[in-house]
Amino acid sequence: MKASVIFPAPAAQVETSSTSGVADAPHASLDAAALAALATRIKTWGRELGFGRIGIADTDLEHAEAGLQAWLDAGCHGDMDYMANHGMKRARPAELVPGTLRVISARMDYLPQDTDPATWRAQEDVRQQDPNAAVVSVYARGRDYHKVLRSRLQQLADRISAEIGPFGYRVFTDSAPVLEVALAQKAGIGWRGKHTLLLSRDAGSMFFLGELFVDVPLPVDVSLDAGEFCGQCRRCQEVCPTGAIVSPYRVDARLCVSYLTIEHKGAIPEALRAKMGNRVYGCDDCQLFCPWNKFARPSPLTDFAPRNRLDAASLAELFAWTESEFLERLSGSAIRRIGHERWLRNLAVGLGNALRAAADETARAPLRAALTARADHPSALVREHVAWALAQEGVSP
Structure with a gap:
């Protein structure tokens, strides 16, 4: 998932990319015509680096502050304390990175290269209907997107520096203190959908967002109004398995499968386990059934191709991985x-749901065997979820 004012993307972290603070920088003498030409070149370089769209915004996000504070006050961030740690700096780029004048917002599409735009959503839906399938969010099946975006944004910064000389900047890739969706909306890349993710008329929502905070006064792009093209559609709310989209444009992370399987460190609330089905890392439902994702685009990069059968593996197959296999196979993956421990927790819930849905002993036996093999796991968290899963046998679906 991608970051938003309402709910942060999975794997949100404070970025560590370097900032080039520059006094008396050469770019200070650029006139309006030169800045406009530079903005055009930046967008061209972005396309060459694999970004689907580049937009430029100013740093004024005052309109987003009240909504952010209300979301935090309601406790919708769950135990993601980092969401509140920066206070309103999250909505104030020039305070977060002093000297910032503009934000270069970048979109990177992540559907694998060989995706058929006409059939991929139906194929994903079919897989979700198979109780034995381990469903991992599409974005997490390939290389860790933080690394991909960070590298590409750094290359973009290097090209700007080669053009105008040293300048102040900071790279963010799905980073905790940044209101990525609000910035991308101001930059004209898209609008906030009712599921809180950014939507684009020509790319749906299957993309990542990244930013360059810069001290260069580039001309800004025209922003889009929030929800401008969602109209009366409520499909994302209707299909959310846990009802986490509590109202248009607000997600309660405490109910969200992405939060529960990625950010949440403790036991998954029992009342939500059955609703999770076979989703073991993230959840794409609100995107799969969004009409705008008929326009989602395959990535021009190979980085997001599925690895380790994460697009085809069964729950039992992944549950059998030892810790060393987990670490080795998911090296370079956001899942790692x-x-x-939490990987096994998530898979145990999926196996319990599959066991409940199993039609006969032939279907139940391998699920029961997989779970029983972990019944004495050293982790109390794993043991609890395995015990719950085994208890699902015979429970009415």
Whole structure:
């Protein structure tokens, strides 16, 4: 998932990319015509680096502050304390990175290169209907997107520097203190959908966002109004398995499968386990059924191609991975950061749901065997979820 004012993307972290603070920078003498020409070149370089769209915004996000504070006050961030740690700096780019004048917002599409735009959503839906399938969010099946975006944004910064000389900047890739959707909306890349993700008329929402905070007064792009093209559609709310989209443009993270499987460190609330189905890392439902994602685009990059059968593996197959196998196979993956313990927790819930849905002993036996093999796991968290899963046998679906 991608970051938003309402709910942050999975794997949100404070970015560590360097900032080039420059006094008396050469670019200070650029006139309006030169800045406009530079903005055009930046967008061209962005396309060459694999970005689907580049937009430029100013740093005024005052309109987003009240909504952010209300969301935090309501506790919708769950135990993601980092969401509140920066206070309103999250909505104030020039305070977060002093000297920032503009934000270069970048969109990177992430559907794998060989995706068929006409059939991929139906194929994903079919897989979700198979209780034994381990469903991992599309964005997490390939290389860790933080690394891909960070590298490409750094290359973009290098091209700007080669053009105008040293300048002040900071790279953010799905980073905690940044209101990525609000900035991308101001930059004209898209509008906030009712699921809180950014939507684009020509790319749906299957993309990542990244930013360059810069001290160069580039001309800004025209922003889009929030929800301008969602109209009366409520499909994302209707299909959310746990009812996490509590109202248009607000997600309660405490109910969200992405939060529960990625950010949440403790036991998954029992009342939500059955609703999670076979989703073991993230959840794409609100995107799969969004009409705008018929326009989602395959990535021009190879980085997001599925690895380790994460687009085809069964729950039992992944549950059998040892910790060393988990660490080795998911090296370079965003999934690795949740650790083997939470990986097993998530898979145990999926196996329990599959066991409940199994029609006969032939279907139940391998699920029961997989779970029983972990019944004495050293982790109390894993043991609890395995015990719950085994108890699902015989429970009415």
